[in-house]
Amino acid sequence: MAKIEREDNGKKGRFIIYENDEFAGEMTYTWADKEKFIIDHTSVEEKFGGRGFAKQLVMEGVAYARKNNLKIIPLCPYTKSRFDKDKNLGDVLA
Structure with a gap:
């Protein structure tokens, strides 16, 4: 089962996904x-490719934005494509 953690230093941060405690990927952001x-x-x-981990990272970022009343600017090409495909994410789009 994949696990996602968030790190943030007040200027930048990242969501990190682990599979069985092994680093599987990350999504970085800047405030x-x-x-x-x-x-x-x-x-x-x-x-770890092909398992939907990148999508899970984006959705974790969206959940974080919704919970904290934040907006997202998706500059990363993958993230931008997720926002373009899934109109349900429009509420957090800056």
């Missing part, structure tokens, strides 16, 4: 201001 963050990179380790 644009107190109410918006920019998702700038999403990557999954090759051996």
Whole structure:
């Protein structure tokens, strides 16, 4: 079962996904201001590809934004494509 954790230093942060305690990928972000963050990179380790981990990372970021009344600027090409495909994410789009 994959597990996702979040790290944040007040300027930048990342969501990290682990499979059986092994690093499987991450989605990094930078704070644009107190109410918006920019998702700038999403990557999954090759051996974990094809399992939907990148989508799980994006959805974790969306859940975090919703819970904290934040908006997302999706600059990462993968994240932008998820937002383009899933109109249900529009509520957190900056």
